[in-house]
Amino acid sequence: QEELRLATSGGLKFQIPFAALDEVDYSFGKVVYLSDLQPVGVQWLPRIDLPDSAQLISQYGLPRQNQSFDGSTLSLLWPNEAKPEIRAKDSIKIYSKGLALRSRTILKYRLPPQMQRFSAIAGIDPATVAHGNVFLEISSGNKILWQGEISGAASPVEIQFDLGGVQQLGILVDYGDNLDFGDRLHLVEARVTK
Numbered sequence: 001q002e003e004l005r006l007a008t009s010g011g012l013k014f015q016i017p018f019a020a021l022d023e024v025d026y027s028f029g030k031v032v033y034l035s036d037l038q039p040v041g042v043q044w045l046p047r048i049d050l051p052d053s054a055q056l057i058s059q060y061g062l063p064r065q066n067q068s069f070d071g072s073t074l075s076l077l078w079p080n081e082a083k084p085e086i087r088a089k090d091s092i093k094i095y096s097k098g099l100a101l102r103s104r105t106i107l108k109y110r111l112p113p114q115m116q117r118f119s120a121i122a123g124i125d126p127a128t129v130a131h132g133n134v135f136l137e138i139s140s141g142n143k144i145l146w147q148g149e150i151s152g153a154a155s156p157v158e159i160q161f162d163l164g165g166v167q168q169l170g171i172l173v174d175y176g177d178n179l180d181f182g183d184r185l186h187l188v189e190a191r192v193t194k
Contacts, residue, residue, distance in 0.1 A: 041108035098188035123156030131182030
């Protein structure tokens with residue numbers, strides 16, 4: 001047999017030649033990206049209090065899913081492998097999934113059942129690496145699961161940890177060393193897995 005045979009619960013049957021397949025993805029339900037989930041809580045608190053009448057500006061710093069704050073794709077600036085001390089535009093890697101977050105943002109998610117692991121890469125938007133510096137905390141209730149500084153002066157940080165059965169996830173992006181200047185965090189490939 002040189003074909004893949006599929007049958008749906010509704011009785012439909014398909015036959016697909018192996019030569020016509022690029023890939024088969026078995027991850028459905030096993031991998032969930034945060035950018036595909038609707039948060040149960042979203043709060044952006046700018047450094048300066050805004051008047052109640054500033055509705056348009058109050059939307060300015062809200063999180064973005066799968067795009068940067070300027071509407072472009074999410075990206076991170078990585079060190080040159082041959083010369084790690086050099087970080088140039090040719091070291092920018094683009095990501096299709098993730099969140100763009102400003103300081104001070106608080107997000108809360110309800111996770112699908114049976115998720116066991118969290119993974120993401122956190123870095124400052126390449127457009128603001130000269131000034132960006134945030135404190136990132138990922139928690140569940142009062143339990144801190146991961147925390148650390150994310151700086152534009154450093155390489156992006158790979159984050160991985162076991163969820164330990166938690167059903168809710170909180171993300172805090174807080175002000176770093178440089179007030180809120182350049183505080184545009186890209187939390188890319190942020191996902192939970194079974």
